[in-house]
Amino acid sequence: MNATPSDSRELFALNKPKGYLVTRSDDLGRKTVYDLLPEWAFKEGWMPIGRLDLESKGLLLFTTNSKINHALTTPKNCIKVYEIWVRGHVSDEHIAEALKGVESPQGLLKALEVVKMGMGGAKTKLRIIIDEGKNRHIRRLFGALKDPKFGTPLKVLELCRISIGSFKLDIKSAQWRFLSVEEEKLLIKNLD
Structure with missing residues (x-):
């Protein structure tokens, strides 16, 4: 070492x-x-x-x-920050739902903060902050939200963790x- x-x-x-x-x-x-x-x-x-x-x-x-x-x-002990690309247009309603939380077999999945960072074609770039990480937390959270136009689940295409705590x-x-x-x-x- x-x-x-x-x-x-x-x-x-x-x-x-x-x-x-x-x-x-x-x-x-x-x-x-x-x-x-x-x-x-x-x-x-x-x-x-x-x-x-x-x-x-x-x-x-x-x-x-x-x-x-x-x-x-x-x-609740440690803040984790992610940048993700989601297929579809993430609306303010989606963000409100993600902050409120959605029930899943893994329990309540939610984000502490969701910031829209930009769009690229039919994709939305977001910064997500969570303070717990259940199995596939972010992918399942957005998968529980529907694209209003097509009625299909939103899909996380890319996920990158950019910080843990400080x-x-x-x-x-x-x-x-x-x-x-x-x-x-x-x-x-x-x-x-």
């Missing part, structure tokens, strides 16, 4: 590209995030904090510290780096 004295001993970040599973190994032989990391990350038991599905990309933190892992994955993604796709001691302190200072 080539950490410098200013590097955290508890946390590192990976910018996960699409097409990698967040798991230690896959029975089907598919690529996992550990294929992007040095061998010691697997050998020393560094575990991902939370998940990003196969088609999602962006910030993934790793730790060997179960207390940090628990604190960062406890609902830590913002600042590395290229498929790259990783240790958090600095300062970044670690900032990230975990507000956690119980």
Whole structure:
């Protein structure tokens, strides 16, 4: 491990590209995030904090510290920010519904904040903030909303996590780096 004295001993970040599973190994032989990391990350038991599905990309933190892992994955404890592209025109009504929440088999799915960032053809770019991450939370939340014109579910085409708590993604796709001691302190200072 080539950490410098200013590097955290508890946390590192990976910018996960699409097409990698967040798991230690896959029975089907598919690529996992550990294929992007040095061998010691697997050998020393560094575990991902939370998940990003196969088609999602962006910030993934790793730790060997179960207390940090628990604190960062406890609902309401940690704000996570995503940029997504949704197929269809996302209306103010859709945004209001996402903020109010929709019932799903996984429980209530909702966003704390939804900001429309732009349009591209028949797609809408949004910034979404949530403080818990149920399985496929954002994809299921928007999938529960209907396109008023076609009556079909909205579909998240792209999803990228850009920050977790105070830590913002600042590395290229498929790259990783240790958090600095300062970044670690900032990230975990507000956690119980």
